[in-house]
Amino acid sequence: MTMPYISRHPLENRLPLEPGIRAVDHMDVPRGTAIATVMAMDGEDAAVAAGLAVAGDMSLRFVAPGEWLAVSQSDTPEGLCRNLSLLLAETASVFDQSDGRVVLRLSGPNVRRILAKGIGIDLHPAVFEIGTSSNVLCGHISINLARTGENEFELIVMRSFAESLFDDLRLMGREFDLSADFSAQG
Amino acid sequence: MTAYRLTSGGLVDRGANLDFKFDGKTLTGLSGDTLASALLANDRLLVGRSFKYHRPRGIVTAGASEPNALVTIGKGASTDPNTKATVAELYAGLDARSQNRWPSLKYDFGAVNGLLSPFLGAGFYYKTFMWPAAFWEKVYEPIIRRAAGLGRVVLERDPEAYEKCWAHCDLLVVGSGPTGLMAALVAGRAGLRVILADEDFRLGGSLLAETTRIDGVSAQAFAEASLAELRSLPNVTIMPRTTVFGWYDDNVFGAVERVQKHVAMPQAKLPVERLWRIAAKRALLATGAEERPLVFGGNDKPGVMMAGAMRTYANRFGVAAGRSVAIFSNGSAGYQAAHDLAAQGVEIAAIIDSRSDVADVAPAGVRLIQSGSVIDTQGRQRVSGIVVERSGFEETIACDAIGMSGGWNPVIHLACQRGAKAVWSPELQTFLAPDVGNGLVVAGSAAGRYTLVGCLADGAQKAAAIAADLGFSAPAEAMPVVEEDIDPSFTALWYSPGAKAKAFIDFQNDVHVRDIGLALREGFGHVEHAKRYTTNGMATDQGKLSGINATGLLAAMQGISPADVGTTTFRPFYTPVTLGALAGTSRDEHAAPVRKSPLHGWAQKNGAVFVDSGLWYRPAYFARSGEKTWRESTDREVRNVRENVGLCDVSTLGKIEIFGPDAAEFLNRIYCNAFLKLPVGKARYGLMLREDGMVYDDGTTSRLSSEHFFMTTTTALAGGVMSHMEYCAQVLWPDLRVRFCSSTDQWAQMAIAGPKARLVVQALVEDDISDAAFPFLAAGIVALKGGLKARLFRISFSGELAYELAVPAGSGEAVADAIMEEGRAHGICAYGLEALNVLRMEKGHVTHAEFDGRVTPDDAGFGRMVSAQKPDFIGKRLSTRYGLTAADRMQMVGLKPVEADQHIRAGAHLLREGAKPSTLNDQGYVSSACFSPTLGHDIALAFLKSGRERYGERIVVWDKLAGADVVAEVCNPVFVDPGNAKLNV
Amino acid sequence: MASLIHCPHCGVRPKEEFSIRGDASLVRPDPEASDEAWHDYVHIRSNPRGRYREHWQHVAGCRRWLVVERDTFTHEVFSVTDGAATAREAGR
């Protein structure tokens, strides 16, 4: 038998399939983001960082010294891993995490105040600058947090925690009527 | 009528009447009132009863130090006991009840304790209720509790919402009086990120009760203008209704914001309280000073109030505490109150000053008695006069309220919360904050600078210094001009001599002067001992008014300096914080995250009944219609796996991808068995030890390529094993070229087990998985029909022909659906944790029920797996030590009941037949037990002394909890297919 | 215990992000070392008042093992360094 195996997003129980009404503070959940763990081999941290810096079509999230998440909206998981492996060759190990991680994008004027209910780091733009990313604790759950704009953040969470994090964020955002839906672009 | 609303003045909105209830009676206050000011405006002086003697007590203060006016606010589940009326913001519909009285506030049964007071001295409880011990719990305590209860805790579920939040700033200013406002202004203008927090709902602190003018406007207008400027600064955050209650390491402050405590109907989308953790580079304590009560005979009657509180009620709330007020003072502040009250038309009956040759001037026409002492008060439920003694002559002066002013206690709690002790200032006759470094600076009257000019200047100056220290430049600014300013100096008076009635120190806990004396005589003179012996300062107000007076008295009674007595220990919280606020959102489904498997939806569709497994929800069993118990479902699932095939979700196993040229060497060091030569395409069972030689965890690790391994751990220890491996790689062997990451969430992993497993799996997989092509312990990447790449492992926990299939998590549910669809013809069923557990017990496989931290590999029958060749691995050295290799160690065996219908439960102990149950006779214990549907009777895994030599022996399974002893036969722990014939097909 | 820890890789973080293992001065003995050496390494711990070097893992952050040098009495943290770097320097 031949099966096209349909891929499920873990928040399908939480979100309508069609976009709804956006509030000023909004959580946007992209589907089909390609994500890979990149781990530099011993002594290759700088070389890998340099290689990744010039790689197009992806953004990088800092995880640990010599470890990143590479994130791409346009590439497929296989494509991303293939490109990274070609680029980095023997200097790094690459592992596909596209199914194991879930991306949540928060934007709006009150997003900092919403996130401060769960995240202990100083989110002032002069401290946690645009383009910065790091693993942090949000409530009880460890996430990767990236600042993608003055009032825009991207959260990457392990799949099994996605529903709980989503519920926590909805509660944190209740004060500001935070809305949420899947990204329109797919 | 005595207390009343003045016809004009105050920061209350006289057009906005607010109806509220007190003890069921509807009263009216004004917007801007506290509950206390509204009660006073309604002449409700009597607001509570004291803890021990149930004496009538009235409002004493206008703030957070209030010992008496504790009320219960709210109804049903939203009830808040022990709320201070002096800080409770009035709102329409507020429903408050007095506490600690029965049957009513006016006629209190417990007041009979007052008649017994000669017997209720300090230490009374300790001395009286000592014997017999059994009486304490059953007789004494319930009676004491019923009589003495404060507000009652509500046992219903709290319907309100709470939350926590972090904040960060350069400067946290605590208190918004003159000092705090100036500090915030200076720091805010210099560009610092400032948080200005104040517990009051209206900011301005003492300025709100000030009558002097600043920069040509009223003190209130000055405060308003300052706040307006602060609000306009984007770098300044103003937090009203926020009590900073604790100072913690690294300058993190705890604060609670009462977001919706002042509204009748809280909005659902907002919390009622918000707990803040404020990480402040610097903090400035501008918490002001607390007026010190005077300790004189009869000082606890309703109508006796702090003089400053009277001033606040008059100036801020437009309420007079009485029509004829006597002032008892040892300093200038009492005169200030007299002037302000007189200006509002209140008669001042007299000013009694403990000092002589006083420079302070009484209001025109007011009698001033110098070197006087108040020795008693008249009146029962409220003051009707005072008895004054001077030079041996007594005199009674009629009045309906008494304002007392005994000097100042700077509010330094926060500065003393991290171990540093308050420092006695002989000049100021008070305790000041110790030097606690530059993280926390105390300013204004909290630092003993009581004048308004001094406060403004100190706030500005210290804020400027902080700004400069943090690299900001604060321009020098002209200070606001204060028109009239007094220096409220005083001469300490710890005890007004000649008392003819009890002179109270702690109003809430009914501690009076004689109690302190008794404590001293009985050897409890150390300030911490005296506190506990007398209970002084142990009430809900934590001795805010009474603590320093107790110190002063202990010093005076011994003829030593208060410096030598010291203060009791200051600890968080400054004022009580609700448990709701401390819990925040961490309750109900938000108390801990729930982890869901990618096959959760599949399990739900198949009727799973879930069970908590750590943070995970896992299917315990899959109920089918007609099945009434978990056992029926489990037995069916087990039989079906043994006879046909079953599908089980094993996605929760910890999964780790291990890469690098030294990956094999790394595995070789963390497992006790050999991994260096594991061929590519093979899986191997691995056993991890702790360094002490005991088993830590087990799992399988497969070699996917020469430098890529895939490890699984148990669900329970997935996190622990990851941390352990990180420790080994980073700290023990940093030079090994190995990297790894968790892939637990990337894979949906399914066990397909049973004699028909291959038929089902082969139908989905392109690759040949015949026994020849894919034998037992084969591992590799396969393609599912349709193109999806998957990982396939031929491993078995059940003892049946079995595969574990891992696919990207998103596709997991679809693949599981396809397996069920494909397996239908072969009688497939979904099976859960219960069946998984029975299957593994039948096969004699171990879990953490066996590996409980006391078990060596050999105990569990894995002795031969431990590599003797490897030069080193975690646990190697100590696994050979004396005791871990002893012949009489408990070894894993199987047990089956001699009578087939008898049951064995885990936790039972093993005894020789006829032996008395005792630790000495203990032969071992049962680690796992179940009913085996395959064998038709109970089976168990157990650890038994020298167990492997004792197969066939009869042993007593002693189970005190179940109440029945069962005789069992010791046997090989592998009950099903000991020859592994089912595996290799 | 400190409220905030400055992770050398992630910056200032609340202590809830960390887990503590204990004494960082212990050096894993050689497999052939004496019983006493191994007994000390595995079982014997001091509980000093004052300066102490501990292994903390930044579990909710970079997951690196760190050496935190702190005062168990004043709670002051003197330094936080990467555990691997420290181990390498010590020549382990």
Ligand SMILES: [Zn+2]
């Ligand atoms: Zn870190």
